[in-house]
Amino acid sequence: MTQSTARALRLHIGLFGRRNVGKSSLLNAITRQSVSIVSSYAGTTTDPVEKPMELQPLGPVVFIDTAGLDDEGALGAQRIEKSKLVFERCDIACIICGEEGWGSFEQALFETFEKRSLPTIIIFNKQDLSLADGDFSRGEKVPVIYTSVQTDTEATGLEQLREALVQQAPEDVLQPPSILGDLLPAGGLVVFVVPIDMEAPKGRLIMPQVQAIRDTLDNDAMSLVVKERELAPALDRLKIPPDLVVTDSQSFLKVSADVPDTIPLTSFSILMARFKGDLQTLADGARAIENLRAGDRVLIAESCSHHPIGEDIGRVKIPRWLTQYVGGKLSIEHAQGRTFPEDLSEFKLVIHCGSCTFNRRSMLNRICTCRGAGVPITNYGMAIAYSLGIFPRALRCFGLT
Ligand SMILES: Nc1nc2c(ncn2[C@@H]2O[C@H](COP(=O)(O)OP(=O)(O)OP(=O)(O)O)[C@@H](O)[C@H]2O)c(=O)[nH]1
Numbered sequence: 147m148t149q150s151t152a153r154a155l156r157l158h159i160g161l162f163g164r165r166n167v168g169k170s171s172l173l174n175a176i177t178r179q180s181v182s183i184v185s186s187y188a189g190t191t192t193d194p195v196e197k198p199m200e201l202q203p204l205g206p207v208v209f210i211d212t213a214g215l216d217d218e219g220a221l222g223a224q225r226i227e228k229s230k231l232v233f234e235r236c237d238i239a240c241i242i243c244g245e246e247g248w249g250s251f252e253q254a255l256f257e258t259f260e261k262r263s264l265p266t267i268i269i270f271n272k273q274d275l276s277l278a279d280g281d282f283s284r285g286e287k288v289p290v291i292y293t294s295v296q297t298d299t300e301a302t303g304l305e306q307l308r309e310a311l312v313q314q315a316p317e318d319v320l321q322p323p324s325i326l327g328d329l330l331p332a333g334g335l336v337v338f339v340v341p342i343d344m345e346a347p348k349g350r351l352i353m354p355q356v357q358a359i360r361d362t363l364d365n366d367a368m369s370l371v372v373k374e375r376e377l378a379p380a381l382d383r384l385k386i387p388p389d390l391v392v393t394d395s396q397s398f399l400k401v402s403a404d405v406p407d408t409i410p411l412t413s414f415s416i417l418m419a420r421f422k423g424d425l426q427t428l429a430d431g432a433r434a435i436e437n438l439r440a441g442d443r444v445l446i447a448e449s450c451s452h453h454p455i456g457e458d459i460g461r462v463k464i465p466r467w468l469t470q471y472v473g474g475k476l477s478i479e480h481a482q483g484r485t486f487p488e489d490l491s492e493f494k495l496v497i498h499c500g501s502c503t504f505n506r507r508s509m510l511n512r513i514c515t516c517r518g519a520g521v522p523i524t525n526y527g528m529a530i531a532y533s534l535g536i537f538p539r540a541l542r543c544f545g546l547t
Pocket residue numbers: 164165166167168169170171172183184185186187188189190191192212213214271272273274275293294295296297
């Protein structure tokens with residue numbers, strides 16, 4: 147995806163500040179590469195340096211490292227001009243402070259961005275030197291973070307930077323293109339498997355099902371909607387096999403047995419992992435199931451606050467499948483709606499629902515919170531696929547295994 151995403155679709159993040167505050171060091175720390183030259187000489191970076199990358203959970207971004215905006219002399223003035231041109235193509239501006247902290251220089255820069263309605267993040271770098279913030283008052287509604295990115299030492303504050311970027315990203319950047327349209331060829335056919343059981347709402351379909359059907363129509367593709375029992379006869383009636391089968395995760399086992407291995411298969415919840423969250427992070431989270439041991443604490447979080455009925459997926463089925471996989475009893479806790487524990491450090495894994503009632507920013511925020519706490523996070527569909535042993539198959543259609 148990094149290569150194929152057009153530059154214009156990437157979130158552009160500009161790094162600005164005085165010379166020597168650590169703009170280039172920050173770029174290198176977040177990319178984990180030596181992209182920009184770092185030195186104690188003030189004025190090391192001259193022309194803007196662009197680095198496109200995949201930044202989970204945001205997706206494709208490009209960081210732009212710039213020359214210090216307090217550069218001096220005739221050449222310095224030209225460099226400042228070049229850096230200022232970067233203001234034009236930024237979606238988010240980071241103001242980085244170093245030894246001198248916040249001063250009138252940073253304040254003026256902040257006001258410039260404010261006038262441009264450019265979302266801003268304030269970064270106090272070089273925290274390892276125990277610096278004071280300087281003349282800074284926290285009146286503004288702008289994320290303020292503290293980092294330390296000296297080469298050869300472990301960087302701190304980068305997870306908070308990710309979180310701030312999610313918070314400041316414009317709405318359209320956070321919208322993924324489609325639920326499943328890109329997985330289908332033009333005129334393609336998808337079979338949806340929708341169990342009608344006790345939990346199915348009377349007389350209607352649930353939101354991810356409706357959204358997936360609508361997305362298929364929007365992408366000029368065809369859909370066939372069946373219950374589990376009708377799946378095999380439906381496939382038998384088709385002259386050409388479908389391009390994709392999407393099932394309710396709870397029916398994964400039966401459906402995977404009925405659908406030949408050559409036909410791509412996934413679940414509504416896994417589609418939602420990409421649409422509302424971040425496919426790669428949530429897939430990595432599912433792999434943490436491998437390391438679970440009896441007694442480990444697992445948080446199961448659900449964004450809607452429905453009243454659990456029957457064999458509730460979050461309360462009964464997932465705990466049962468996980469326990470079977472781990473081979474011992476886990477200590478499972480639940481969170482519903484907007485409540486989410488502040489301290490996640492004791493959890494070995496967070497399993498989140500598809501999050502159809504949250505917007506993407508809320509789900510990405512939760513992903514960042516978990517990342518910040520060093521706790522893997524996955525979602526219902528991924529966790530079910532993993533514990534039932536069909537994880538690689540369920541991710542194959544996305545090019546992931
Ligand atoms: N102690 C400490 N030093 C840092 C940190 N970040 C950067 N430095 C040092 O600060 C100096 C300047 O770092 P750069 O990353 O080159 O700063 P810059 O803002 O890109 O500087 P110019 O390109 O000259 O504008 C280097 O000696 C870095 O090693 C940090 O978090 N802590």
